[in-house]
Amino acid sequence: MRTICFYFQVHQPYRIKPYRFFDIGEDHYYWDDYSNRSIMRKVAQKCYLPMNKLLLELIREHEGRFKVAFSISGVCLDQFEAYAPDVLDSFRELVATGHVELLAETDGHALSALKSKVEFSRMVERHSAKIAKHFHGYTPKTFRNTELIYSDKIGEMVYDMGYSTILTEGAKHILGWKSPNFVYTAASQPKLKVLLKNFQLSDDIAFRFSNKTWPDYPLTVDKFVNWIREIPAEQETLNLFMDYETFGEHQWADSGIFEFMRALPAAIMRDTSFTFSTPAEVAEHGKPIAPIQVPVPISWADEERDLTAWLGNDLQNEAFTKLYELEEDVKLLADDYDIQRDWTYLQTSDHFYYMCTKFFSDGDIHAYFSPYDTPYDAFINYMNALSDFILRVKRAKKALAKAKAETDL
Incomplete structure (x- = not known):
């Protein structure tokens, strides 16, 4: 063949x-x-x-x-x-x-x-x-x-x-x-x-x-x-x-x-x-x-072919960690369409890509794809939206627990 x-x-x-x-x-x-x-x-x-x-x-x-x-x-x-x-x-x-x-x-x-x-x-x-x-x-x-x-x-x-x-x-x-x-x-x-x-x-x-x-x-x-x-x-x-x-x-x-x-x-x-x-x-x-054998994850991005395009600096890792801390709570809200939609869209890899601070071999490529002036602008904008999402998840979880308690009574 x-x-x-x-x-x-x-x-x-x-x-x-x-x-x-x-x-x-x-x-x-x-x-x-x-x-x-x-x-x-x-x-x-x-x-x-x-x-x-x-x-x-x-x-x-x-x-x-x-x-x-x-x-x-x-x-x-x-x-x-x-x-x-x-x-x-x-x-x-x-x-x-x-x-x-x-x-x-x-x-x-x-x-x-x-x-x-x-x-x-x-x-x-x-x-x-x-x-x-x-x-x-x-x-x-x-x-x-x-x-x-x-x-x-x-x-x-x-x-x-x-x-x-x-x-x-x-x-x-x-x-x-x-x-x-x-x-x-x-x-x-x-x-x-x-x-x-x-x-x-x-x-x-x-x-x-x-x-x-x-x-x-x-x-x-x-x-x-x-x-x-x-x-x-x-x-x-x-x-x-x-x-x-x-x-x-x-x-x-x-x-x-x-x-x-x-x-x-x-x-x-x-x-x-x-x-x-x-x-x-x-x-x-x-x-x-x-x-x-691929013991450490690879990708098709950048010269390194690794994960540093998305998880290569403190900004990206903080945003990534904060996002996935919500996983268990979001699971409880499976019937909330808006929460589930935003949870999915906030996970899109591009948001983390925009926060990349590579300025040398692949910096021009990252800048080309980003709608932000700087990676720091991307981080701030994302974290502001994520902060609101965290508040919504907490409120929805509390409301769900209250409704369940009232039902149990």
Whole structure:
């Protein structure tokens, strides 16, 4: 089997509106509806709608030989439903071809796997329910954790939830001399297959495509296909994982990114021995060659491929700790829709990403994605909203206890 697996992450967070200290206890709605709607419509027009149209044409043109996979976060599905139903329809049309795989993940695009197995499982169940709701009962077979975060412990939890395949980063410090272009198994659970991102070729498209200072600029289809042809014959799978917003948003249309993608599948099928497969197909047909050990969590972020993009400083760790101190109380309020919605949206990893204080190798990337002037502004705004949320949870818990006591009488 010589196959290429294209996987795209589709995600937009619910951004928090400017929330002042004096709003605590007074304003219980945290979300910047105007920004969220505006950004969703902008990205829909620049990326989601034109790229979905292009992929649909490629699948039909190649009669199903071209295949891709998506993980669409639950918070993104909520925004599609609210602000971009046309985008949701276009994804449904893609899935209906039978040549697109949808992956499972956490509903809130959250870091819950690092803190709570119970909350992690709840998040995954909620996400699967949303996928089934929006895509005619579709049941995901493959799992992708938030930002490809993975460890041996996470692998065990994912397998226990019923998944037999997971995606993660082909990080150098984990692979060593080994290649990401094989199927592996989890060291902690041999029945769990692990597909690793080839970050070199993936990032050539996702990050370097329009970089005029890159020695290999411009990236042409012929050049990329030649690199694929250079992959040793015994290496059977090439996993190209990237943000879907690469197309039209991070790499603008005038960079030629859409034309590149339109021509790529035909060139690969014509000039190489590679086919295209979904992650589930790679796992089904690929023979694992070895276990992969990941004792400390990895991700696909930054040069380090670790967790420091989200949990690398005191600001992030304080916010993260304060948030998950609420878990047990929030569980008691399962029937409170607003509490459950805000609990999910406050867990979204982007809030912690905005607090990152890296100013060197990856500082520009962090600044590009953040709506705040500084990480400290992000921390203050988040903690103000979280402080109000804490008050609401305490009051709701007290009211619930009082109602229960009165019922018992």
